[in-house]
Amino acid sequence: MAEVHNWHLGRKMQYQYEAGQTDRQFAAVFNINRCIGCQTCTMACKSTWTFSPGQELMWWNNVETKPYGGYPANWDVKTLELLEQKNPDGMTWDGSADTAVTAPYGRYDGKTIFESAPSTERVLGYEPSQAEWKGPNAFEDHATKFVKDGTSLPEHDGWFFYLQRICNHCTYPGCLAACPRNAIYKRPRDGIVLVDQERCRGYRKCVEACPYKKTMYRPTTDTTEKCIACYPRVEGTDPLTNGQPMETRCMTACVGKIRMQGTVQTNPDGTWTKDPTHPLYYLVHEEKVALPLYPQFGTQPNVYYIPPRWVPRDYLHQMFGPGADLAIERYTRPSRKLLAVLQLFRTSQTIIFRFDIEEGPAFAELNIGGEPMTLYNDTAVGFDRDGKEIVRVTVKEPIHTRPAKFNSI
Amino acid sequence: MSDHAQPVTITRKPGGASVEAAAKALEDDDPYALMAMSYPVPEGVDPDLELARCLVEEYALMGWSPEQVRGLFADPHHGKAHEIRQQRGAAFIEERITEVFGHG
Ligand code: SF4
Numbered sequence: 265m266a267e268v269h270n271w272h273l274g275r276k277m278q279y280q281y282e283a284g285q286t287d288r289q290f291a292a293v294f295n296i297n298r299c300i301g302c303q304t305c306t307m308a309c310k311s312t313w314t315f316s317p318g319q320e321l322m323w324w325n326n327v328e329t330k331p332y333g334g335y336p337a338n339w340d341v342k343t344l345e346l347l348e349q350k351n352p353d354g355m356t357w358d359g360s361a362d363t364a365v366t367a368p369y370g371r372y373d374g375k376t377i378f379e380s381a382p383s384t385e386r387v388l389g390y391e392p393s394q395a396e397w398k399g400p401n402a403f404e405d406h407a408t409k410f411v412k413d414g415t416s417l418p419e420h421d422g423w424f425f426y427l428q429r430i431c432n433h434c435t436y437p438g439c440l441a442a443c444p445r446n447a448i449y450k451r452p453r454d455g456i457v458l459v460d461q462e463r464c465r466g467y468r469k470c471v472e473a474c475p476y477k478k479t480m481y482r483p484t485t486d487t488t489e490k491c492i493a494c495y496p497r498v499e500g501t502d503p504l505t506n507g508q509p510m511e512t513r514c515m516t517a518c519v520g521k522i523r524m525q526g527t528v529q530t531n532p533d534g535t536w537t538k539d540p541t542h543p544l545y546y547l548v549h550e551e552k553v554a555l556p557l558y559p560q561f562g563t564q565p566n567v568y569y570i571p572p573r574w575v576p577r578d579y580l581h582q583m584f585g586p587g588a589d590l591a592i593e594r595y596t597r598p599s600r601k602l603l604a605v606l607q608l609f610r611t612s613q614t615i616i617f618r619f620d621i622e623e624g625p626a627f628a629e630l631n632i633g634g635e636p637m638t639l640y641n642d643t644a645v646g647f648d649r650d651g652k653e654i655v656r657v658t659v660k661e662p663i664h665t666r667p668a669k670f671n672s673i
Numbered sequence: 674m675s676d677h678a679q680p681v682t683i684t685r686k687p688g689g690a691s692v693e694a695a696a697k698a699l700e701d702d703d704p705y706a707l708m709a710m711s712y713p714v715p716e717g718v719d720p721d722l723e724l725a726r727c728l729v730e731e732y733a734l735m736g737w738s739p740e741q742v743r744g745l746f747a748d749p750h751h752g753k754a755h756e757i758r759q760q761r762g763a764a765f766i767e768e769r770i771t772e773v774f775g776h777g
Binding site: 297298423573574576596598603627628629630631632633634639641659660661663 | 733772
């Protein structure tokens with residue numbers, strides 16, 4: 265066991281291996297507030313990578329309905345329960361939120377899945393059953409029982425939201441820690457976590473250990489497969505972007521424009537190198553509007569979520585940690601700059617490495633959350649890895665109404 | 674056989690063997706049942722109000738006009754927004770629009 269720094273927890277923690285420096289780290293921000301649950305992302309991934317025999321139950325990208333859905337079924341409830349058993353009422357933070365990038369959410373008091381592993385294991389986990397992998401959206405969003413006289417289903421009366429999930433390409437991956445064959449590795453160039461298919465023997469320790477359940481066993485090859493972060497695109501080998509790093513299939517296909525992906529620069533201790541003009545750094549560290557999923561697991565995941573503003577806070581605290589209140593406050597009444605940066609989501613397939621904001625005139629006076637707010641028609645500009653401008657978008661969305669006389673529907 | 678379950682024949686592959694997917698009528702103790710996790714609305718929260726306010730604010734922040742936002746709630750293609758208007762009335766929506774835009 266080694267001691268590593270986990271900035272989501274604001275403290276050092278025990279991990280199987282020493283921290284290794286990556287040149288950059290794959291990362292993404294998903295704005296849950298905007299997801300329409302269309303599953304275009306899911307199908308973009310499926311049709312690219314997991315359409316072959318033995319991959320039928322594999323959905324590297326899935327979108328599940330919370331609070332009652334999950335793929336595999338109940339994955340998060342089961343892991344939370346295991347962790348709760350090991351440290352009852354321990355999943356709390358000390359409330360010392362800091363401006364430092366080493367502890368932005370304060371210090372986690374409880375134990376991680378590494379620190380609470382049974383003595384015979386490296387990681388606390390479980391292997392989902394075959395039945396749990398079946399039907400990624402079973403029982404979600406639709407009635408499933410034939411009832412003669414009809415029935416009304418209560419679940420949508422309250423609240424729900426869609427949770428978009430891919431491999432988090434964690435800084436301290438559970439799968440990698442658990443593999444008895446060292447078949448799983450984290451690429452130094454971009455922190456993408458991959459399974460060496462030659463070395464993998466299908467022991468499935470990674471399936472047990474990944475708390476997000478994003479490593480999946482393939483019976484036809486007797487190996488584990490997982491999201492590869494569309495690495496040829498991230499490397500810039502797709503001809504479409506002329507050598508420039510490109511976002512993954514699930515990101516670029518997003519109809520709701522909720523996703524933005526890139527790579528961030530990291531320090532030897534796994535924290536992000538200060539870069540306020542990088543859109544992901546800006547959203548995660550400057551505005552603190554995007555948060556890690558279940559940070560208490562301890563893997564330091566690299567997909568960040570803007571939490572859904574209408575969901576009860578206790579649920580959000582459990583899911584995204586203590587940063588949820590500030591994130592919702594900042595998202596609901598965005599700063600002038602944040603509002604402009606949010607426009608950059610899904611405006612370019614090429615990865616945006618830097619943004620700039622050009623100020624525009626005031627165009628609306630609103631009352632948001634009971635307070636006056638002026639909207640400015642600022643322009644957000646995105647630049648590629650080489651500093652070339654790739655996108656330019658205004659806050660006021662241009663709207664074109666199709667005249668009735670040209671409407672051919 | 675009840676009205677609810679007609680036998681359906683699914684052919685797996687062109688020319689392959691076919692199977693009957695629902696040859697038996699569903700019965701009340703069939704395990705094919707709704708599985709839901711209940712998480713109640715907290716005390717004092719009006720979910721329609723929360724969602725209507727959220728929708729108006731999100732679209733207002735994109736630069737939409739009050740007319741366009743009003744149209745969103747009136748259009749049955751926008752399922753949830755329209756449902757709130759149907760259940761709570763047009764005046765309820767107008768109040769939310771006025772709260773955010775200060776005028777109609
Ligand atoms: S494509 Fe985008 S909007 Fe549609 S389900 Fe996926 S994340 Fe949500």
